[in-house]
Amino acid sequence: xxxxxxxxxxxxxxxxxxxxxxxxxxxxxxxxxxxxxxxxxxxxxxxxxxxxxxxxxxxxxxxxxxxxxxxxxxxxxxxxxxxxxxxxxxxxxxxxxxxxxxxxxxxxxxxxxxxxxxxxxxxxxxxxxxxxxxxxxxxxxxxxxxxxxxxxxxxxxxxxxxxxxxxxxxxxxxxxxxxxxxxxxxxxxxxxxxxxxxxxxxxxxxxxxxxxxxxxxxxxxxxxxxxxxxxxxxxxxxxxxxxxxxxxxxxxxxxxxxxxxxxxxxxxxxxxxxxxxxxxxxxxxxxxxxxxxxxxxxxxxxxxxxxxxxxxxxxxxxxxxxx
Numbered sequence: 001x002x003x004x005x006x007x008x009x010x011x012x013x014x015x016x017x018x019x020x021x022x023x024x025x026x027x028x029x030x031x032x033x034x035x036x037x038x039x040x041x042x043x044x045x046x047x048x049x050x051x052x053x054x055x056x057x058x059x060x061x062x063x064x065x066x067x068x069x070x071x072x073x074x075x076x077x078x079x080x081x082x083x084x085x086x087x088x089x090x091x092x093x094x095x096x097x098x099x100x101x102x103x104x105x106x107x108x109x110x111x112x113x114x115x116x117x118x119x120x121x122x123x124x125x126x127x128x129x130x131x132x133x134x135x136x137x138x139x140x141x142x143x144x145x146x147x148x149x150x151x152x153x154x155x156x157x158x159x160x161x162x163x164x165x166x167x168x169x170x171x172x173x174x175x176x177x178x179x180x181x182x183x184x185x186x187x188x189x190x191x192x193x194x195x196x197x198x199x200x201x202x203x204x205x206x207x208x209x210x211x212x213x214x215x216x217x218x219x220x221x222x223x224x225x226x227x228x229x230x231x232x233x234x235x236x237x238x239x240x241x242x243x244x245x246x247x248x249x250x251x252x253x254x255x256x257x258x259x260x261x262x263x264x265x266x267x268x269x270x271x272x273x274x275x276x277x278x279x280x281x282x283x284x285x286x287x288x289x290x291x292x293x294x295x296x297x298x299x300x301x302x303x304x305x306x307x308x309x310x311x312x313x314x315x316x317x318x319x320x321x322x323x
Contacts, residue, residue: 016052018079024055024069027062028093029100030107030115035070039105043071052081054099057091063092064099090122094134101136112136113145120146171217173198177206178216182259213262245274 026034043050050072053065062069063085072080097115100107107115119126120142128142135142156313177196180187181203187206189200196203206216236265248270257263276283287295 003004011270016081019055019075019082020074020079021069023060024053024080024082025059026065027064027096028089029066029096030093030111030118031100031152032108032111035066036105037070038086040067040070040074043067044074052083055082055084057084057086058294059089061089061092063096067105093122094119098134101134107136113141114147114224116142117149120149170198170202171221174202174206174217174221177203178210178259179209181207182256185259209258210256213260216256219248244270244277248274 021209022104050068051065053068054063055061055065056063064146065082069080085095088096093115097107097119101112112135116131116137119131123131128139128146131137132139173196177192177198180192180195184192189203192203193200207220211215248267251257251270252267254263257267
């Protein structure tokens with residue numbers, strides 16, 4: 001089943017056939033107590049025709065109808081009516097859970113939790129809401145189970161109830177799109193979206209934000225902790241002692257800075273600083289004595305402006321550092 005919102009019974013045959021009772025295997029069910037004898041007795045003595053059992057064709061395991069099968073045995077029947085499901089064993093289990101949620105004896109909370117964990121392992125690309133709908137749990141509960149007991153790293157995207165794939169971590173998806181846009185600025189929105197695992201509209205927003213010199217990830221997403229990717233860390237202390245050329249070279253490798261107009265302006269300004277450091281003696285010698293004081297005052301003002309920029313950047317970095 002690709003879409004967690006699609007009903008697995010759609011893969012079941014419409015035809016009803018009679019199958020020998022002995023040919024059927026016990027259900028692969030999340031129930032701790034497989035058969036409630038009193039419930040089966042009630043069905044057997046009800047006198048009404050019971051609906052067909054749903055059976056996984058490949059394994060002949062019951063998907064839905066364990067108590068109806070027991071009732072048929074209590075009635076002395078040799079055969080029972082079934083419809084077949086054609087699909088994987090994993091999808092058959094999901095359908096069994098869904099059937100037990102919608103009718104019959106309800107599953108306990110512990111049984112539904114165990115079912116959700118198993119579905120998380122067999123369908124890790126399904127959204128929390130999709131699994132919650134199937135198991136009768138809250139989406140937040142499924143999300144907590146995924147983080148605590150999930151089967152390893154999240155896939156890059158999750159399949160929503162509407163059949164659309166969305167990034168498991170929107171922060172990473174946006175950052176991936178920003179890197180792709182920097183490396184291939186002429187690529188189409190759909191190409192970038194496909195590779196980053198996000199929607200084309202999100203790529204368009206990333207491109208707009210970068211063009212404006214803003215973070216490609218909205219601040220609310222970084223603060224929400226929705227994804228596992230933390231906000232960019234501030235410049236570590238070891239970087240502050242590095243020579244200016246090394247620091248500028250490191251900044252020039254950042255695709256987000258290269259892609260935005262404001263980022264490119266900063267890199268050009270820093271590059272001029274690096275070039276000037278290498279030619280200080282020539283610069284000093286070229287300034288006429290009567291302009292030395294004015295040039296010194298201009299240089300001092302530039303230093304103060306750069307210091308103010310440095311302090312603002314450090315305040316911003318400190319504000320984005322996780323507590």
